[in-house]
């Protein structure tokens with residue numbers, strides 16, 4: 001093949017042009033793979049953080065997985081995973097209080113209606 005930068009003929013398997021040192025198509029196709037192993041984004045932590053507000057149980061599970069994954073990735077999105085766990089726990093507690101409040105309200109209404 002030929003170098004895209006200087007136009008000189010180079011080896012088909014060469015990652016870098018021997019004439020100008022410019023990255024070849026081989027290098028360009030290899031790079032994304034190297035980047036994903038280097039700074040892979042901790043998607044599960046982001047998902048967990050988002051779900052913490054909507055579905056705290058799903059958010060909590062995803063955040064715990066995200067926290068484990070962040071350790072594997074060398075601390076990527078660790079703060080986000082921790083925040084996801086904390087927020088999903090808080091949201092869950094609030095939801096339990098709200099559900100308990102409404103449940104007691106409904107029970108009070110039913111028992112009140114029954115006595116009438």
Ligand SMILES: [Zn+2]
Nearest residue numbers: 003006017020
């Ligand atoms: Zn070149």
